[in-house]
Amino acid sequence: MPQETHPAIVWFRYDLRLHDQDALAYAIEQGHEILPVFIWAPDEESPWEPGGASRWWLHHALADLDTQLRDYGSRLIIRTGQSTQAELQKLIKETGAKSIFWNRRYEPAGIKRDSRIKSALKEQNLNVQSFNATLLYDPTKIKNKSGTPFKVFTPFWKHLRTVDLPKERPVDLDSLKSVKKFPKSLPLESLNLLPRISWDHGWLEMWQPQRENLLTRLRDFGKNQAASYEDQRDFPAIDGTSQLSPAFHFGQIGPREAFQHIRKQGKHDPALETGVLRQLYWREFANHLLFHFPHTSEAPLRPEYQSFPWQEDPSFLRAWQRGETGYPIVDAGMRQLWQTGWMHNRVRMIVASVLVKHLLQHWMEGAKWFWDTLVDANLANNTFGWQWTAGCGADAAPYFRVFNPIMQGEKFDPQGKYIKKFLPELEKLPKKYIHQPWELGALELRGLGVTLDKDYPSPIIPHPEGRQRALDAFAELKKRNTA
Numbered sequence: 001m002p003q004e005t006h007p008a009i010v011w012f013r014y015d016l017r018l019h020d021q022d023a024l025a026y027a028i029e030q031g032h033e034i035l036p037v038f039i040w041a042p043d044e045e046s047p048w049e050p051g052g053a054s055r056w057w058l059h060h061a062l063a064d065l066d067t068q069l070r071d072y073g074s075r076l077i078i079r080t081g082q083s084t085q086a087e088l089q090k091l092i093k094e095t096g097a098k099s100i101f102w103n104r105r106y107e108p109a110g111i112k113r114d115s116r117i118k119s120a121l122k123e124q125n126l127n128v129q130s131f132n133a134t135l136l137y138d139p140t141k142i143k144n145k146s147g148t149p150f151k152v153f154t155p156f157w158k159h160l161r162t163v164d165l166p167k168e169r170p171v172d173l174d175s176l177k178s179v180k181k182f183p184k185s186l187p188l189e190s191l192n193l194l195p196r197i198s199w200d201h202g203w204l205e206m207w208q209p210q211r212e213n214l215l216t217r218l219r220d221f222g223k224n225q226a227a228s229y230e231d232q233r234d235f236p237a238i239d240g241t242s243q244l245s246p247a248f249h250f251g252q253i254g255p256r257e258a259f260q261h262i263r264k265q266g267k268h269d270p271a272l273e274t275g276v277l278r279q280l281y282w283r284e285f286a287n288h289l290l291f292h293f294p295h296t297s298e299a300p301l302r303p304e305y306q307s308f309p310w311q312e313d314p315s316f317l318r319a320w321q322r323g324e325t326g327y328p329i330v331d332a333g334m335r336q337l338w339q340t341g342w343m344h345n346r347v348r349m350i351v352a353s354v355l356v357k358h359l360l361q362h363w364m365e366g367a368k369w370f371w372d373t374l375v376d377a378n379l380a381n382n383t384f385g386w387q388w389t390a391g392c393g394a395d396a397a398p399y400f401r402v403f404n405p406i407m408q409g410e411k412f413d414p415q416g417k418y419i420k421k422f423l424p425e426l427e428k429l430p431k432k433y434i435h436q437p438w439e440l441g442a443l444e445l446r447g448l449g450v451t452l453d454k455d456y457p458s459p460i461i462p463h464p465e466g467r468q469r470a471l472d473a474f475a476e477l478k479k480r481n482t483a
């Protein structure tokens with residue numbers, strides 16, 4: 001192993017793990033003394049600086065990373081400031097580091113900032129290296145036959161299945177050498193990542209954001225749920241999906257590790273490839289899209305949707321955010337989001353559809369609310385999910401296909417178990433009416449403890465009307481684009 005005399009900074013970002021971590025592996029392989037660093041500079045992420053729920057997770061992930069590093073005689077150095085570059089320069093000066101290694105980020109603000117930093121550090125003749133540890137494949141390397149990025153999922157997926165799956169990168173942690181003297185670190189608490197008003201009790205009940213617990217979840221999922229994923233994934237009352245999205249977002253588990261683990265544990269069952277492993281390709285697809293089309297976090301991928309006739313209405317938006325639309329499956333989803341920082345994928349699709357179609361609120365309003373309230377808020381996946389639903393993104397559902405929130409509820413929560421968990425006020429309703437309480441007479445409803453518009457709202461807009469509004473808006477869009 002080469003022996004470097006100068007320390008190397010390993011700059012941690014959304015790769016908060018010691019395993020399968022390319023930048024760290026490389027620094028150890030080169031024999032450097034290592035200085036693990038995290039810099040909090042949220043202004044540089046603008047306009048998508050991490051939201052409240054995401055900051056909460058980040059706090060715990062950083063605390064856990066520090067604990068893991070201490071097991072190897074190291075520790076996490078935390079700094080904050082308006083400029084990451086300035087903070088890195090200070091650390092370089094304080095420690096005499098001549099090398100800086102990191103794993104690449106692929107969203108617009110991260111790319112811009114990292115490129116600027118890379119050029120500046122290279123000009124100072126420092127050894128700067130970046131790696132891919134966040135995605136299965138580097139987006140610059142994956143193109144279709146015409147040499148352009150894929151815009152449709154199925155060919156993207158088929159193509160990647162013909163390419164070798166990248167292997168995990170071993171990290172020889174036993175050879176990790178720490179710097180002789182650690183520079184000063186800020187206490188994690190000083191970053192103020194935890195919510196000021198106590199909003200997190202439901203999160204604490206649902207999540208254990210430490211890597212060891214997340215690995216246990218991965219193993220349990222691989223053992224008990226992965227094989228039946230395809231049959232169960234759409235039913236929000238069933239614990240049928242991995243719930244590992246925040247772990248992937250913060251890089252506490254990398255996609256190569258998850259992929260290989262699930263494949264191996266499932267004894268290479270082909271059903272896994274078209275089940276949960278396919279979802280990891282959706283994550284890959286969303287990230288590649290945002291990399292190639294960085295404007296899409298704020299604007300539709302399909303430019304004709306720029307002139308969509310949204311009808312801004314703060315009262316609609318507020319009712320949706322609070323889970324007071326009168327559609328039980330939507331309201332249960334929005335309450336799940338508020339209480340736990342997470343929402344089941346099927347329900348994400350339903351609530352998003354009602355916001356952009358029935359209520360004609362701009363998809364960005366929904367994306368922003370999710371951004372602040374999801375522990376797994378991820379720019380690529382969130383942008384992709386919202387644009388898919390609004391019909392303006394890659395491979396999107398056609399705009400004229402309008403989800404019926406009553407039928408979606410009946411199909412995917414037939415017993416109303418999910419609804420009753422998050423809307424206890426509807427606890428006594430029989431399953432026949434749980435998806436449309438207003439169909440029961442006022443007297444009968446009162447017998448079940450519900451007075452409409454007092455205990456639970458009537459539908460914010462009746463479904464046929466909502467559907468018609470969406471179709472009219474779509475017709476208007478077509479007219480605007482042909483005028």
Ligand SMILES: Cc1cc2nc3c(=O)[nH]c(=O)nc-3n(C[C@H](O)[C@H](O)[C@H](O)COP(=O)(O)OP(=O)(O)OC[C@H]3O[C@@H](n4cnc5c(N)ncnc54)[C@H](O)[C@@H]3O)c2cc1C
Pocket residue numbers: 233241242243244245246248249276279280282283284286343344345346348349352370374376377378379381382383384385386389
């Ligand atoms: C409107 C909308 C907004 C969304 N916003 C986000 C977001 O901010 N962050 C986020 O991680 N996901 C987002 N998703 C995608 C998806 O809902 C979540 O990834 C999934 O529900 C997470 O649960 P899980 O970990 O149990 O997923 P699993 O079903 O166990 O899937 C495993 C992993 O695959 C990835 N994945 C699964 N489905 C998708 C998908 N449709 N698109 C991209 N990746 C996927 C995730 O990383 C997930 O953890 C959004 C979807 C919609 C419709």
